[in-house]
Each structure stands twice: as C-alpha cells, then as structure tokens.
Amino acid sequence: MDLTDKISILIERRKVMRKAIITSGLDLSVALAFGKESSLLPLVYCFANPSLIHYIGTDAQSCLDAFTTKAPGFLVCSDELVGGDGFTLIETFKTKHPRTKTFLVCTGLQIDARVHTADWIDGIFYLQEALEGKGVLQEAVIAAVGGHRYRSKQIRSQTETTSALQLKERDYQILDCLADGMSNREISAKLHISEETTKTYTKRLLGNLGARNRLHALILGLRFGITSIAQ
Missing domain, CATH: 1.10.10.10 (Winged helix-like DNA-binding domain superfamily/Winged helix DNA-binding domain)
Incomplete structure (x- = not known):
C-alpha cells in the first residue's frame, strides 16, 4: 500500500499542533511512560520534534522521580505500566504538577472502566488510532491547550453517546x-x-x-x- 500521499497530512497536523502549543504558552517538553518498550518507538514518530521528549520509561515511579521540581508540558502514558498503571500515575502527577497536560493511551482491546470517571486526564485515545495516523494525538493536544477534555471517537463510542x-x-x-x-x-x-x-x-x-x-x-x-x- 502506497502511503506517500499521507506525508503532507502528517506535516500539516504537526504544524497545527505546534501552533496550538506555542499560542498556549505551555512548555514544549514531553514525558513518555509506556509499559511495553515496543510501543514507545512508534509513538515517538507522532511528535514533530523527538528532541523535545525529556523522559522515556516503562514504569510510574521513575517518571515521578524524573520530575521532582520542573515538570514537562505534556505527559503521555499507557494504561498499563510496569508495576502500576497510567490512571494512577497521571492522578499523582497532576497533584504535583497541575499545569502539565496529560494523555492516556489505551493499548488493549478491553477498555478500563476508569475512562468513564477519569476527569483528571486531559485526553484519552487508543494506541492503534495513533499508529493508524488518525490524528488523535494532535486533536487531543489542541483540545487540552484550549482547556477541554478530549476523548477520541473510538473511546467515546464505548463511553458516551452524542x-x-x-x-x-x-x-x-x-x-x-x-x-x-x-x-x-x-x-x-x-x-x-x-x-x-x-x-x-x-x-x-x-x-x-x-x-x-x-x-x-x-x-x-x-x-x-x-x-x-x-x-
């Protein structure tokens, strides 16, 4: 399958996301916490500038330890982590660093019931949606910097009705x-x-x-x- 024509779409999405972040005045730095190392590298490609990623890890505690003082502008983590889970990590992180925008990535077929009540999480979407180039990360960032919670179409189809x-x-x-x-x-x-x-x-x-x-x-x-x- 020839995906060459999708390159321009990807570039445009990244431009829109970056403009939204710059306009908001938020720190551009990113922290990534994923339970499976194999999921980390593909997700890195979703970012316009990987050098802005200041932390990559697989467990919650090392992520918390990495930001005892200055916090990243954005935290992206998976629902399952080594020795913990993303829901708890984000809740703890938000308590210490309330300005950080947080995003949870659901990695499995079964959705955790906490997506219904996790109002402390700015954005939630499926990993597969991000890898398929559906623009969910960019959409989540735009919504979050505007002060709104984001749930992808697939997440919402299982949690709410419009x-x-x-x-x-x-x-x-x-x-x-x-x-x-x-x-x-x-x-x-x-x-x-x-x-x-x-x-x-x-x-x-x-x-x-x-x-x-x-x-x-x-x-x-x-x-x-x-x-x-x-x-």
Missing part, C-alpha cells in the same frame, strides 16, 4: 468545514449554498453544541469525536 446533541447532517458538514479552516465563502462554495445560509447553519451548529464561537465548536467537535483535523 445523540443528545441532536445534530443534523448539515451540522456535521459545517463542522468538518470548520475543521478544514474554511471561511463562510469557502463553505458556501463547497456546499453549494449562499453565504447567508452558511451563517445561519453555522449559528445553529454553535447553538446545538453549546459553543461560544467557531473555534469552540471545533474543539467540542474534536472532544465529542464527531470531526477530525486534516482528514
């Missing part, structure tokens, strides 16, 4: 256009509707999502797993 949002097909189309960074004029051209109608649909979308503005709608869409960036 039926209460009462979105229509046109709402999803508008949301996907917002994810592509389109203006009202570009949206109207793509969907073959007037700019005035585009504004009406966009306003309705914001109301259905409970969003304050277009950016907030995009962040909520990423969080709810009903859109993605750089598709």
Whole structure:
C-alpha cells in the first residue's frame, strides 16, 4: 500500500499542533511512560520534534522521580505500566504538577472502566488510532491547550453517546468545514449554498453544541469525536 500521499497530512497536523502549543504558552517538553518498550518507538514518530521528549520509561515511579521540581508540558502514558498503571500515575502527577497536560493511551482491546470517571486526564485515545495516523494525538493536544477534555471517537463510542446533541447532517458538514479552516465563502462554495445560509447553519451548529464561537465548536467537535483535523 502506497502511503506517500499521507506525508503532507502528517506535516500539516504537526504544524497545527505546534501552533496550538506555542499560542498556549505551555512548555514544549514531553514525558513518555509506556509499559511495553515496543510501543514507545512508534509513538515517538507522532511528535514533530523527538528532541523535545525529556523522559522515556516503562514504569510510574521513575517518571515521578524524573520530575521532582520542573515538570514537562505534556505527559503521555499507557494504561498499563510496569508495576502500576497510567490512571494512577497521571492522578499523582497532576497533584504535583497541575499545569502539565496529560494523555492516556489505551493499548488493549478491553477498555478500563476508569475512562468513564477519569476527569483528571486531559485526553484519552487508543494506541492503534495513533499508529493508524488518525490524528488523535494532535486533536487531543489542541483540545487540552484550549482547556477541554478530549476523548477520541473510538473511546467515546464505548463511553458516551452524542445523540443528545441532536445534530443534523448539515451540522456535521459545517463542522468538518470548520475543521478544514474554511471561511463562510469557502463553505458556501463547497456546499453549494449562499453565504447567508452558511451563517445561519453555522449559528445553529454553535447553538446545538453549546459553543461560544467557531473555534469552540471545533474543539467540542474534536472532544465529542464527531470531526477530525486534516482528514
């Protein structure tokens, strides 16, 4: 299978993620804690600059010991760790370093019940989603720096339902256009509707999502797993 055409998408996702981090003012450093060494290297490739990774390990205690004073901007860990688990590590880490944005990666087929209640974790997604190039890491980072919790589409499909949002097909189309960074004029051209109608649909979308503005709608869409960036 030729995946050459995906290179430009990967580059664009990384640009968007980096811009979001820089704008937020957060530290760019990253800590990676994974129970299986074989999962670490593939995940490193998801980052724009591996030199920003200041810690790589397989257990919770060494990760905590590595950051007794200055904390990384981001902590990414697996649900299972050597001698522990990611849920507990993140909860302990957040207590000591509340500004650090934390992400949990589910590595197995069985999802831990704690994903339903782990509000202290900024983002949760499956390892397979990251390795398949679905952009979940980038989406999680964008949502987290905006102050929102993120759960990937696959995670949410097993934990929550978005039926209460009462979105229509046109709402999803508008949301996907917002994810592509389109203006009202570009949206109207793509969907073959007037700019005035585009504004009406966009306003309705914001109301259905409970969003304050277009950016907030995009962040909520990423969080709810009903859109993605750089598709």
